[in-house]
Amino acid sequence: MHCVSNHLTLSARQRIVVYREIARLRASGEEQHRLAQLMDGYAYRGQETCATDGLCARGCPVEINTGELIKTLRHDQATARANHMAGWIGGHMSRVTAGARLSLSLVQGFQRILGNRLMGAMAGALRAVSGGRIPLWNPYMPGGAPRLSAARFNQTSGRKVVYFPSCITRSMGRAAGDGESMAVTEKTASLLLKAGYEIIYPEAMDELCCGMAFASKGFTAEGNRKAMELQQALLKASEHGNLPILCDMSPCLYRMKETLDKKLKLYEPIEFTLSFLAPYLTFKRLAETIAIHPVCSAKKMGLETRMVQLASLCAEKVVVPENNCCGFAGDRGFTHPELNRHGLRRLKEQLPADCSGGYSTSRTCEIGLSLHSGLHYKSILYLVDRCTEPKAD
Ligand code: SF4
Ligand code: SF4
Structure with missing residues (x-):
């Protein structure tokens, strides 16, 4: 019930059962033909279609998180070249997010010109021709987010918050036809100002990310490096944990809570709004x-x-x-x-x-x-x- 891929490919329990069988056949050297078949099928059914969300642990009496097993397998299989590439991306986040913003804006520009139907047909054909390597476009794809200026906004209330916009929201803006005039990062800032908060952005914000995108794909070292870099920036911006820190995406905040210094007071939008905005x-x-x-x-x-x-x-x-x-x-x-x-x-x-x-x-x-x-x-x-x-x- 807790596994999103249940009835599509494998459930969490089936993932473990098949993995154990693969490990047994590997260790025993028996039935190598069957082992090859199982490993072949496991790449898609076991690994690629696991969301690594870890909800399986909630439904399991002994809280086994199969997503962690899949992340470990991805880590073990990551080649030196892929790790090197992950390191390059992690070291150039500002360029990577700028590239993402530009690409998304271009794609949304085509969407405006071609319309959803033609754009969908062309994108589907491109994906088919590429053998599924080109990501699937859909009409709700965001355009590029506007670049944030790191200016502090002074207020007279004395209330301060550190706002860390995730690398996703720094890249992804509004969807076409969503009826909004601001991207999430702008909306968050305007809401904070409405409640009288002075906003402090962490230094070198464009380079920062929580590291989840790396860790979930098995690039553990780069994921950890990015987490530690973020920790330093947030400790400084929050005056060593004195000021509350808001991140606009729950998944990133969850990872930050798991990996960063417990001194930091970390909040995602729901809890932050109820505790820090609602009173004002x-x-x-x-x-x-x-x-x-x-x-x-x-x-x-x-x-x-x-x-x-x-x-x-x-x-x-x-x-x-x-x-x-x-x-x-x-x-x-x-x-x-x-x-x-x-x-x-x-x-x-x-x-x-x-x-x-x-x-x-x-x-x-x-x-x-x-x-x-x-x-x-x-x-x-x-x-x-x-x-x-x-x-x-
Ligand atoms: S993390 Fe667990 S619940 Fe989620 S898809 Fe993977 S096995 Fe299923
Ligand atoms: S955060 Fe969204 S995509 Fe990620 S695992 Fe949860 S529901 Fe799925």
Whole structure:
């Protein structure tokens, strides 16, 4: 029940059973033909279609996280060349995110010119010709995010926050036709200012990332190096853990909580809004039905109820469709779209006809949620901004 790839390829338990059989055959030297067959099938069924979200641990009586096993296998199989490439990317994040912004903007430019149907047909054909190597485009793909200026905004309230925009939100902007005028990073900043916060961005922000993109693909060393680099920057920006730190993506924040110095006071959008913004904002509930999707990392941090609580401050009716993991898994929604489709196969039927929009806390998950619901899913901070005013002093 907790595994997104169950009934598509393998469940978490089946992954372990097949892995054990592979290990046994390897050790014994028996049935080498069968071993080759199992290993061949395991590459796709065992490894590529695991979202490494770790929700299997929640359903397991002894909390076995099969996603960790898959990350270890990816690590063991990463070639020296791939590790070198990961190191180069990690060392040039500013150039990489700038390149991503430019590419996404170009693609969205083509979408505007060609329209969704023609663009979809061309992108599908390109993917087919490339043998699945070109990621699958969909109409909810974001354009490039605007480049953030690291200016501090002084306020008279004395309230300060360190805002760390993830490398995903620094790269991915709005989707075409989403009805918004700001990207997540801009929306977050404007909401913080509305609540009277002075924003402090970490130094050399363009180079920073939590390292999850590397670690989840098995590039453990580069993932750890990026985490330590971020830790240094956040310790400095937060005055050694005195100031709260907001990251705009739950998955990144979850990894930061796992890997960074416990002195740091780390928050994702749900908890931060309830604890730090709500006291300074007046909420006016919208007469709308909205849907929310607590992403896996929010679930693992125990934030499902808090998310409902926050959404209920914002809208009269809140629905939480039953989905496990959405299966987008960072970039897997582009490279293995069948996992995302499978994970969200029951989403649309659970959404009421009058549902006006969906909200979440992960920019990448929102792409797949939009695609499989037909509604634009956005950060919950957009919803909070829509229904709040600064509280009069
Ligand atoms: S990490 Fe996710 S996809 Fe992988 S085995 Fe566990 S539940 Fe299944
Ligand atoms: S893609 Fe979204 S829902 Fe799936 S594992 Fe990642 S955070 Fe969770």
